Amino acid sequence: MKKAQFVMVWFLPLVVIGGFFYPILGYFVLLAILFMLILSIFKARFWCWNFCPRGSYLDLGLSKISRNKAMPRIFTKEWFRWTLFAIIMSLFIFQIIRAGGSIKAIGLVFVIMCAVSTIIATILGVAMKHRTWCMICPMGLLQEKIGKIKKHG
Ligand code: SF4
Numbered sequence: 001m002k003k004a005q006f007v008m009v010w011f012l013p014l015v016v017i018g019g020f021f022y023p024i025l026g027y028f029v030l031l032a033i034l035f036m037l038i039l040s041i042f043k044a045r046f047w048c049w050n051f052c053p054r055g056s057y058l059d060l061g062l063s064k065i066s067r068n069k070a071m072p073r074i075f076t077k078e079w080f081r082w083t084l085f086a087i088i089m090s091l092f093i094f095q096i097i098r099a100g101g102s103i104k105a106i107g108l109v110f111v112i113m114c115a116v117s118t119i120i121a122t123i124l125g126v127a128m129k130h131r132t133w134c135m136i137c138p139m140g141l142l143q144e145k146i147g148k149i150k151k152h153g
Contacts, residue, residue: 002049005056012053016118019111024103026110036143044147048140054118058130062122066130075135085138088117 011028019025036047048055074080092113099105121133134140 004050005060008051008053009056009060010053012057012114012118015053015111016115019107019114023105023107023111026107026114029110029114033139036139037146040143040146045140045143047143048134054114054121055131055134057118058121058125058133062125063130066125067127068130069128071124071128071132071135075132081136081141084136085141088138 011032015025015028032053036052039047092109095109095112096106099109117133117137121137124132
């Protein structure tokens, strides 16, 4: 466990609880995405193991109650991860368009996206390995691929 995780973990409740009262807090998610994608150019998943608030929550909290069971092999398959990526991103883009340009409504889309994925990550993390969500997380996949392009480029 990294020291930074003890600080970063607090951004999770800030967004997934506070965001329902102040949707503008959802823009933290956008900032985090931009930051992690830039960082991944230099170090593929450095964000994931050191700074990600949800990853920190999974490491610091959920790991204590996880059944620590192996995840289904399908979660490791590229086609499955990309399919999930396409579904989640399509839903996300659809919601952003539906927000109609409202700053608050767009912020709320980020908050809801973060809250729903945290609930899924929690269920998966208790039932299987605590970081199971990280295997299929769209942002984790993107960082991994960006890092590889840089490595081979
Ligand atoms: S895979 Fe996703 S949830 Fe897991 S640490 Fe990386 S960005 Fe965070």
